[in-house]
Amino acid sequence: MKILLSVLSLLCVLACPLWAQKDYATKNSKAISLYEKADEYFKERRFDEGMDCLKKAIAKDDNFAEAHYKMAYTYQVFKQEANAMAAYRKTIAVSKENPKFKRAYYNVGLYELRQGNYTEAKRLAQLFLNATTTPSEKATQKQMQKVVADCDYAQANMKNASEITPIKLASPLNQHYLQYYPYLTGDQKTIVYTARETPAPNQVDSEENIYVAYAEGAGWTKPTMLSPVINSPENEGTASISADGRTIVFTVCDQSGARQNMGQCDLFISKKVGEDWTKPINLGRNVNSRFWESQPSLSADGKMLYFISSREGGKGGKDIWFSKLGDDDKWLPAQNLAEANTDSEETSPFIHPNGKTLFFSSNGREGFGALDIYKMEYINKVWTAPQNLGYPINDHKDQFGLFVTTDGLRGVYSVDKMENGKPTSELYEFNLPAPARPTFQSNYVKGIVYDSKTKAKLEAKIDLFDLTSKEKQASIASDRVNGNYMLVLNSGAEYGLEVHRKGYAFKSLSFNYTEGKDMKPLEIDIPLEPIAQGTIFTLNNVFFDYNKFTLQDKSKTELDGLVKFMQDNPEVKGEISGHTDNIGSADANKTLSLNRAHAVRDYIVAGGIEASRLTYVGYGSTKPAVPNDTEDNRAKNRRIEFKVL
Numbered sequence: 001m002k003i004l005l006s007v008l009s010l011l012c013v014l015a016c017p018l019w020a021q022k023d024y025a026t027k028n029s030k031a032i033s034l035y036e037k038a039d040e041y042f043k044e045r046r047f048d049e050g051m052d053c054l055k056k057a058i059a060k061d062d063n064f065a066e067a068h069y070k071m072a073y074t075y076q077v078f079k080q081e082a083n084a085m086a087a088y089r090k091t092i093a094v095s096k097e098n099p100k101f102k103r104a105y106y107n108v109g110l111y112e113l114r115q116g117n118y119t120e121a122k123r124l125a126q127l128f129l130n131a132t133t134t135p136s137e138k139a140t141q142k143q144m145q146k147v148v149a150d151c152d153y154a155q156a157n158m159k160n161a162s163e164i165t166p167i168k169l170a171s172p173l174n175q176h177y178l179q180y181y182p183y184l185t186g187d188q189k190t191i192v193y194t195a196r197e198t199p200a201p202n203q204v205d206s207e208e209n210i211y212v213a214y215a216e217g218a219g220w221t222k223p224t225m226l227s228p229v230i231n232s233p234e235n236e237g238t239a240s241i242s243a244d245g246r247t248i249v250f251t252v253c254d255q256s257g258a259r260q261n262m263g264q265c266d267l268f269i270s271k272k273v274g275e276d277w278t279k280p281i282n283l284g285r286n287v288n289s290r291f292w293e294s295q296p297s298l299s300a301d302g303k304m305l306y307f308i309s310s311r312e313g314g315k316g317g318k319d320i321w322f323s324k325l326g327d328d329d330k331w332l333p334a335q336n337l338a339e340a341n342t343d344s345e346e347t348s349p350f351i352h353p354n355g356k357t358l359f360f361s362s363n364g365r366e367g368f369g370a371l372d373i374y375k376m377e378y379i380n381k382v383w384t385a386p387q388n389l390g391y392p393i394n395d396h397k398d399q400f401g402l403f404v405t406t407d408g409l410r411g412v413y414s415v416d417k418m419e420n421g422k423p424t425s426e427l428y429e430f431n432l433p434a435p436a437r438p439t440f441q442s443n444y445v446k447g448i449v450y451d452s453k454t455k456a457k458l459e460a461k462i463d464l465f466d467l468t469s470k471e472k473q474a475s476i477a478s479d480r481v482n483g484n485y486m487l488v489l490n491s492g493a494e495y496g497l498e499v500h501r502k503g504y505a506f507k508s509l510s511f512n513y514t515e516g517k518d519m520k521p522l523e524i525d526i527p528l529e530p531i532a533q534g535t536i537f538t539l540n541n542v543f544f545d546y547n548k549f550t551l552q553d554k555s556k557t558e559l560d561g562l563v564k565f566m567q568d569n570p571e572v573k574g575e576i577s578g579h580t581d582n583i584g585s586a587d588a589n590k591t592l593s594l595n596r597a598h599a600v601r602d603y604i605v606a607g608g609i610e611a612s613r614l615t616y617v618g619y620g621s622t623k624p625a626v627p628n629d630t631e632d633n634r635a636k637n638r639r640i641e642f643k644v645l
Contacts, residue, residue, distance in 0.1 A: 024066055025095065031060035035067050047074070065095040069104060076107065085111050092124075099131030106140055113147055113369040116396030121369075122151035146366075153366040158391045162433035166415065169427040172222040173213060178425045180414035186243030186300060186353055186406045186444040186486050187521065189215045192226065193427065194237040208237035210250055227277040230270055234258065243300035243353050243406070243444065244486035246272040246479060249283070249307075251294040264292040267307060274481030286333045287323050300353040300488040301474035305331065308347055316343035320360055339383040340376060347371060348400040352408070353488040355473075357438035361400035362386070371398040377439055389436045406488060407519070408438040445511065445522040446486035449478040449499065452527035457483030460501040460528065463561070467494045467510075467541060467554035485526075489513055494554065496541035498561040504528040505644065506565035508540045508558055531569060535644040538625075542600060542640045547584075549595035551603060559600065562642065563607035573613045575643040576601050581634035582621040594618025600640055615645070 024032055034057035041050035051074060057067040072087030088104040095101045109124035125147040133141055168174060176195035183192045192212050209231045213223040225231045226239075230250065239250035253265040259282070266288040268280040282288060283305075291311040298305055303325045308318050313336060320337040340346060342364025349360040356378040361371040365386065372394040374386040388394060393402075393411075403412045411432045414425040449460045459480035464473045464487050473495070478485040489495060491513050499507040507528055513519060529535050541558035544551065551559075566572055578593030578600075597616040605611045626633045 024064070025098075026061040026064040026066075028061040028064070031057040031064050031067070034060065035064070035070075038067075038070070047078075050074075063094040065091050065098065065101060068094065069101055072104065072107075081111070097127060102128050102131040105131075106144065109144065109147055113150065114396060116154075116369070118151040118154050118369075118396075122148055125151070147369075149366050150369045154368045154391075154396070157368075157388070161391045162393065162435070164392060164430045164433060166428040166430045169412075169429060170219050173220050174426045175223060176211070178423070179211070179427055180425050181238045181295070181348070181401045182403050182412045182414070182427050183239065183241050184403060184405060184412065185241060185245040186488055187446060188405055190241075190245050191220065191412075192239055192241050192248070193223075194239060195223075207233065208235045208253075210236050210239045210248075227270075229277045230280055232258070235265075238295045240296045240298040242298050242302040243488050244446070244476065244484065246484075247298065247302040248272070248277070249296040249298050249305060250280075251296065252280070253294075262288045263290045265294050267293050267296050267305075272479075274479065283323075283331055286331045292318075295348050297349045297351045299351050299355050301355075301476055303475070304351065304355070306337070306349040306351050306358065307334075308349065309334070315341040317345040317364075318347065320346050320349045337383075340374075340386060345371070348402070350403055352404055352438050352442070353406045353444075354408075354438055354440040354442040354490045355488070356440050356490070357404075357408075358383075359389075359402050359404060360386075361398075361402075363398075368394045369396045371400050373399045373402050375436065375438075379439075390433075393433070393436060404432060404438065406442050406444055408432065408441055411436075441491040441519050442488050443519045443521045444486055444488050445497070445524055446484070447523055447525040448483040449485060449501075449526045449528060450483050451504075452529050457481065458501060458504075458528060459483070460499050460504070460526075462487065463498045463500070464489075465496045465498070465557040467496045467557055470554070470557050489519075489522075491519055496557050496561075498558070499526055499528065500561070500565065500568070501528055502568050503531055505531055505535050505537045506539075506562055506642070507537060508561065510540045531572060531644055533644060536641055539600070539640045539642060544596055544599075547592065549592060549599050551599050556603075559603045560607065563604055563609060566604070566609045566613065573645045574615075575645055576604075576614060576616045577623075577641045577643065578616075578618045579623060579625070579637060579639050579641065580621050581637045582624070582628040583634065586620055586622075590618050590620035590622075592618070593620050596640065 026032060034053045038050040038053035041053060054067050054071045058064055068087050068091040072084050072091060075084035075087060085108060088108045091101050091104045105124040105128040109121050109128060112121035112124065125144040128144045177198055178196040179193050181194045190212065192210060194208050195211050196208055210226040211223040212226045213220040230236060234256060235253040237251045239248055241248045249267055249269050251265050252259050252261060252268050254261045267283045269283055270280045271278045289309065289311040291309060293307055293309045295308040296305060304322065306320060306322045309321045310318050319341040321334040322337055323331045323334045326332050340360055342362060344364030347361045349358060351358050357375060359373060359375050361373050363371045367388055373389045375389060376386045377384045401413050409432055410429055412429045415428050416423060416425045449458045450456060451458055458478065460478050462478060462485055463475050466473055474487055476485060476487065489511055494514055495511040497509040507526060529537065539558055542555045576597045578597035580589040580593050597618055601614050601616040604614060624637045626636050628634050628637060
């Protein structure tokens with residue numbers, strides 16, 4: 001179909017001389033006769049004979065600009081770029097910058113930009129802009145103006161180059177002919193990517209499929225197809241996984257109708273339970289449309305989805321859209337990410353595991369001349385202006401599909417090459433320059449949730465809160481088969497983690513990642529205590545000022561969690577106890593601990609729990625959890641506990 005349209009386009013342009021008036025650059029009558037004979041051949045679709053006439057016309061007069069120009073256009077239509085550019089350059093040379101041939105400036109200018117020849121590209125773009133233009137050329141004018149701007153930007157910013165050394169990911173990765181759009185889990189132990197086995201997209205075995213490999217020592221296991229439940233005879237590509245590796249959103253371009261796509265390509269979701277993936281489900285009309293959806297990027301907790309769509313209602317071309325997962329586990333209507341989009345093309349959005357840094361590619365902004373990678377960050381509930389990642393991450397070629405590791409230190413992407421005249425791509429990694437890194441440093445906590453008595457693995461709800469803002473940062477569930485969980489933690493905040501499962505004691509953990517704190521990955525298994533008389537658990541995120549019993553505001557998230565625990569387990573009655581370290585007098589410590597326990601009890605009652613279900617007591621320093629021999633231990637002894645009565 002594309003070839004047919006190209007031929008029809010060629011006929012429209014070449015069916016008659018390029019200019020109605022026969023004001024040719026040559027006075028050679030034989031050259032003119034051959035040129036006009038070429039027109040007759042083009043009318044009859046005898047292109048080879050027409051081109052032969054043009055060559056003979058040029059042989060008669062090498063300065064015959066019209067013949068060079070028509071030959072260039074013909075080569076261009078038939079995808080012979082090298083020949084086309086040579087003929088366009090010759091047109092420019094012999095026409096002495098005659099504005100009549102300004103489309104040659106346009107075509108060669110764009111070509112030189114794609115080659116990174118910024119000085120020449122800018123010269124030709126300016127020649128085009130200096131020529132007389134018509135209202136119908138408004139779009140090409142705008143394009144040439146952008147070429148000038150890109151050339152200026154590139155030449156200025158290449159002086160501030162960063163040091164990067166891309167390294168090819170080691171075998172057995174990169175075993176496919178084409179592999180691209182890599183995604184890693186939060187702990188960098190699993191890599192998922194899209195691949196084709198052969199270069200020709202119309203061959204039987206060249207459909208896109210999703211592959212997975214696992215870290216093994218210093219290398220990787222041999223990649224295998226992700227799952228027969230997900231991969232099919234149709235195209236499955238550009239996938240994104242949650243940080244814990246248990247939710248995947250991927251693209252399905254289904255021509256057979258087996259998966260009942262709504263449009264050209266749709267987004268589907270699947271969950272991993274134990275080692276098995278569930279049957280993929282179409283994300284529905286709030287995400288998909290009758291148009292093209294692809295290139296998803298799922299947030300670390302699986303609650304926010306960014307993707308590319310060609311649907312109506314955007315800024316133009318392909319835009320970045322996003323959708324949130326509602327409280328009812330249904331995706332809300334997609335919204336256009338206006339802060340990122342332009343009237344040109346945006347591609348390959350990637351939301352960093354910190355949930356606040358978005359990387360994406362665009363050719364609609366000043367840059368290095370093609371698709372450049374940009375970064376913008378969500379600060380104080382506002383997106384910052386997109387920032388170009390600079391040279392040499394970006395250059396005159398298309399750059400897209402960047403993945404950045406959880407710690408923000410490394411980028412993983414695909415590099416396109418030509419091999420035996422055919423395009424290939426391989427996966428590479430590099431150390432991310434400091435200006436390109438996310439502002440919010442991140443790492444993760446992972447482990448297993450299990451029954452403290454039977455050691456059975458448990459599914460439990462795990463909520464992560466910013467204790468200062470009291471906002472829920474993430475909400476996940478541990479795997480019901482193997483108990484696995486993983487959460488991403490960002491720098492600059494103090495976190496409370498709450499674990500809920502009906503029939504088990506309330507569990508909380510705390511992580512202080514405010515400025516200057518270490519951001520090492522954490523592996524913490526979480527034993528849950530079955531509710532029984534005498535069960536005791538510590539409220540790890542209840543805070544008081546020194547020697548006072550007024551609750552700090554950041555305690556309220558944890559206490560709200562305790563209210564929920566008592567609502568979920570109405571049979572529970574409990575004792576709230578206060579404890580101190582051994583600094584100060586025993587009487588003062590006992591009074592302080594009693595008042596603190598009283599304050600907690602009052603908060604729980606105010607939350608709707610009957611006062612008859614709660615007692616409170618102050619033990620002072622009489623029941624230390626650990627010896628009072630270090631400051632860290634004394635801090636552990638200053639605590640609030642809950643005992644099931």
